Structure formats: structure tokens, C-alpha cells
Amino acid sequence: MMLPEVLVTGKSAPQSIPARELPLKSHEVAINTGPYSSSGLATAGFRSAKYLPEEWLTNNYNKFYQAFADRDNAERIRHESKQLSAETEARTQRTQADATKKLGERLQDIHFWKSELHREIEDLTAETNLLVAQKMRLERALDATEVPYSITTDNLQCRERRIGSDLVKDAVEEELLKEAELIRSVQELLKRTLEQTICQIRSNRECKQNLEMDWSDKFEAYNTDVKCGKYNNQSTDVQYHLSSAKFEDNSSTPESWAQFSHDNIYKAERERTASIKLRSLIDNLLQDTSEDLRVQCAAVNTAFAQRCEEMNDAKAKLEEHLKKILQEIGSQERNISALKQAIKDKEAPMKVAQTRLYQRTFRPNVELCRDPVQFTLVSEVGEISDSVESLQRSLSEAEQSLRNMEDTRMTLEKEIAIKTNSLFIDQEKCLTHRTRYPTVIKLSGY
Structure with a gap:
């Protein structure tokens, strides 16, 4: 039957045995003075290193109790280890599943x-x-x-x-x-x-x-x-990486x-x-x-x-005026010729009248009379002189007019040449060159 002192578990069971029940050592037996001690000289050599029966039983009981306690502790450890293994396995599986998730x-x-x-x-x-x-x-x-x-x-x-x-x-x-x-x-x-x-x-x-x-x-x-x-537990390419379970200094947060x-x-x-x-x-x-x-x-x-139209109109008007000027120049030249001829035609009458007057100065004595013939001849000479003078004035005016028209003709011809040059520049040069002006599509970059 199990004693009350050994009904404990774990390594503390041996500590519950009373100190009086522990086996005595050999030197303690030698000095034992209890009721069962023997101190006779005849038995001194046989009692020096032996235990008593009670000590032997106590020692056996102690061994039994120790074995029981060790078995009980081992059973507890096995149970706890099995439970711990199951718990850690389940936790590991959950953690791994959570990590996979x-x-x-x-x-x-x-x-x-x-x-x-x-x-x-x-x-x-x-x-x-x-x-x-x-x-x-x-x-x-x-x-x-x-x-x-x-x-x-x-x-x-x-x-x-x-x-x-x-x-x-x-x-x-x-x-x-x-x-x-x-x-x-x-x-x-x-x-x-x-x-x-x-x-x-x-x-x-x-x-x-x-x-x-x-x-x-x-x-x-x-x-x-x-x-x-x-990766899973059956993967063959997994291994230990002892320094991997740490946060890197340069790592970022999810945020x-x-x-x-x-x-x-x-x-x-x-x-x-x-x-x-x-x-x-x-x-x-x-x-x-x-x-x-x-x-x-x-x-x-x-x-x-518009400019070309204006210049064409101006050029046409200049040409028209030049045409008229040329016509008038021709008429004036003919007029000058006629005036010169008219002046020349007055030379013969002037000679006749002056000759008559000159010859009549040779009349003798009282015959040198201021008769109507004399007055008529003097008047004729004056009239012819006035006519010649008038014709010469007209000739001078006609010649001046001719010179003016010649200047105008030159000016008109010069202006026509200028207009022709300007029209050539604007029409033939500029407008022809402007036909190369890019279209809207070209200017838009296409």
C-alpha cells in the first residue's frame, strides 16, 4: 500500500520522505547508540558498514517511489509534449496558411x-x-x-x-x-x-x-x-536562413x-x-x-x-496723253512751218512797198508831195511790219509750246517706262513669286 508521504508527483517526491527514515551511512552506524545498537568488542568488525533491515526496506521503498515519480513525471511530460506538438503543429499550419493567404x-x-x-x-x-x-x-x-x-x-x-x-x-x-x-x-x-x-x-x-x-x-x-x-513543407529547395527573420533598415511600410x-x-x-x-x-x-x-x-x-490695276490705268492714261501730245506736236510743227512761211511771204510785199517809197523819194521839187499814195504806202509798210511782228510772236509762242510739248512727251515716255518697270516688278516678279506661297495645310505642319 502506498504511503501518504510518497503521494506526490515530479522530482519533489523524494524530498517528502522524513529525514529519520533515510538510510544511515557507515560512520553513522558506527556511532549509533540506539536501542538496537551493538557496541561490543566482539562484533565491532562485522557492524561497521552494514544497514539495518528497516534501512534496507526504507531504501527499497525510496527506490520504488523514485521510479514511480519518474514514470509519472515522464508520462506527464509525454502527454504535455504530445499536446504541445499538436498545438505547435496546428499553430504552425495556421501561421503558414495565414502567411500564404x-x-x-x-x-x-x-x-x-x-x-x-x-x-x-x-x-x-x-x-x-x-x-x-x-x-x-x-x-x-x-x-x-x-x-x-x-x-x-x-x-x-x-x-x-x-x-x-x-x-x-x-x-x-x-x-x-x-x-x-x-x-x-x-x-x-x-x-x-x-x-x-x-x-x-x-x-x-x-x-x-x-x-x-x-x-x-x-x-x-x-x-x-x-x-x-x-513553397510548402514538401518543397525540396527550402533551407535555413538564420539572418532572414529581421526587418531591413531601408524597407518601406505598406502605406x-x-x-x-x-x-x-x-x-x-x-x-x-x-x-x-x-x-x-x-x-x-x-x-x-x-x-x-x-x-x-x-x-x-x-x-x-489694286496697285497693278492703278498702274495699268495710269499707264494707259499716260499713253493716251502721249498719243495726243505726239499728235499735237505734229500739228504744232506744221503750224510753225506755216508761220515761218507766212513770215517769209511778207518779205516780198514789204520789199515792194519799201521800194515804192524809196523810189518816190526821188520825185523833184514840189512833186515830193504827201499824197494819198504816200500815206497808203507808209500805212502798208506799217501794216506789213505789224503783221510780221504778230507772226513772229505767234511763231515764238508756237516754238515754246513745241518745246514744252517735247518736254512733256519725254516726261510721259519716262513715266510710261517707270510704270512699265513697276508693273513688271509687281506682276512678273512679285506676283509670280507669290504663287509659291504655302497652303494652309503646309503651314499647319502636315
Whole structure:
């Protein structure tokens, strides 16, 4: 039957045995003075290292109790170990399943942001390509303005070769100067817009590069997590990594991780919106500038047409006046010839009258009388002299008129030559050159 002192579990059972029941050692037996002790000289050598029966029983009981306690403790440990193993196994399985689930959720998050990044990369790439096309339009439009500018400057230089009174700052020159100033303004505007477009393309490509780097990192992280998600307890390529269970110093938080991609996408969307607005601005700019240039070109052509019409009309009137002047010069020349002949015709009557008067001065004595014949002859000489004097005055006036008409004829011929030269410059040079003026489509960069 089990004693009350040994009804304990664990290693503390031996400690519950009273100290009086512990076996005595040999030197203690030798000095024992109890009721069963023997201290006779005859038995001294046989009692020095032996136990008593009670000590032997006590010792056996102690061994039994110790074995029982060890078995009981071992059974408890086995039970607890089995329970602990089951609990740790279940907890490990739950933790592993939770980690696998978290990996799946993480894969979904990475896939979401990777898809958003990929979508934004495609949109930004497409927008950048459209903006590059607009940049090429701007370059072509800027190159196309060189032709109108060369035409305008050539027209101005050609019109500098007008001579005389036609070298005037007329409506055509004013329109040409307006056209040259407009073309220079358009070129400056196109250059500034081109520089802005280049900067926007650079910004788009920088954002695209950031998005691609972010997408590449997420692609690599996605593949890594997919690989991690495929690991299980039966995997053969797993091993210990003792220093892996720690947080890296440069690691990010989920919030900062998501914010990083969000910021990249936000910046890309902002640049894409700016690029769309810039493309719309370029469209409107090219359309407006091309229309303005063509409107000014039409104004210049209209001014040229009006000026040419005015010069043709002036030239026709000059030619008509020259024709009349030539006719009048011919008539005046004939008139001068007639006046000279008339003056010459008065020489014979003047000689006759003067000869008569001279001969009558030889009348003798009283016959030298102032008779009516004498008065008539004197009057005839005076009349002929007055007639000759009148004819000479008329001849002088006719000759002066002829000289004036000759000067006018030369002036008219010079003016006609000037008008012919001006018409040749405006019609043959300028207007012919202006037929090379680019169309609206060419000026729009297409």
C-alpha cells in the first residue's frame, strides 16, 4: 500500500520522505547508540558498514517511489509534449496558411498597382507619341514659314528697284511689311511652343521611366512572392536562413509603398493632362497661325492687284496723253512751218512797198508831195511790219509750246517706262513669286 508521504508527483517526491527514515551511512552506524545498537568488542568488525533491515526496506521503498515519480513525471511530460506538438503543429499550419493567404493578398495588391502602372505607362506612351507627332508638325510648320518670309523679303527688295515717282510707300509695301512682321511673330511663337513641347516630352519620358522602374520592381516582387507562395513543407529547395527573420533598415511600410506608386501615377496623370492641353494648344496655334498667314497673303495679293490695276490705268492714261501730245506736236510743227512761211511771204510785199517809197523819194521839187499814195504806202509798210511782228510772236509762242510739248512727251515716255518697270516688278516678279506661297495645310505642319 502506498504511503501518504510518497503521494506526490515530479522530482519533489523524494524530498517528502522524513529525514529519520533515510538510510544511515557507515560512520553513522558506527556511532549509533540506539536501542538496537551493538557496541561490543566482539562484533565491532562485522557492524561497521552494514544497514539495518528497516534501512534496507526504507531504501527499497525510496527506490520504488523514485521510479514511480519518474514514470509519472515522464508520462506527464509525454502527454504535455504530445499536446504541445499538436498545438505547435496546428499553430504552425495556421501561421503558414495565414502567411500564404497574406502572400495571396499581397499578390493581389501588387497585381493591382502593376496593372495601374502598366495602364498609365501605355496611356503616357501613347500621349507622348501624339505629342512627338505634334512636335514634328511644329517643326514642319516652322520650316514652312521660311518660304513666305523669303517671298516677302524678296518682294520688298524687288520693289526697291522701282524708280522715279513710283518709288512710293504704297498700300502694297505696308501690307508686305505687315506680312513680314506677322511671319516673324509666328516664327517666334512657334519656336517658344516647340521649346515648351520638347520640355513636356522630356517630362513625359521621365515620368514614364519612373513608372517603368516602379513596374519593373513590382514585376520582380510579384514573381518573388509567387515563388514564395509556391513553397510548402514538401518543397525540396527550402533551407535555413538564420539572418532572414529581421526587418531591413531601408524597407518601406505598406502605406509608403502604396503612396509611392500613387504619387508616380499622379505625376504621370498630371503630365499627361498637361500634354493633352499642350497638344490642343498646338492644334489651335497651327490652325490660327496658318489662317492668319493666308489671310495676310490674300491681303497682300489684293493690294498688289489694286496697285497693278492703278498702274495699268495710269499707264494707259499716260499713253493716251502721249498719243495726243505726239499728235499735237505734229500739228504744232506744221503750224510753225506755216508761220515761218507766212513770215517769209511778207518779205516780198514789204520789199515792194519799201521800194515804192524809196523810189518816190526821188520825185523833184514840189512833186515830193504827201499824197494819198504816200500815206497808203507808209500805212502798208506799217501794216506789213505789224503783221510780221504778230507772226513772229505767234511763231515764238508756237516754238515754246513745241518745246514744252517735247518736254512733256519725254516726261510721259519716262513715266510710261517707270510704270512699265513697276508693273513688271509687281506682276512678273512679285506676283509670280507669290504663287509659291504655302497652303494652309503646309503651314499647319502636315
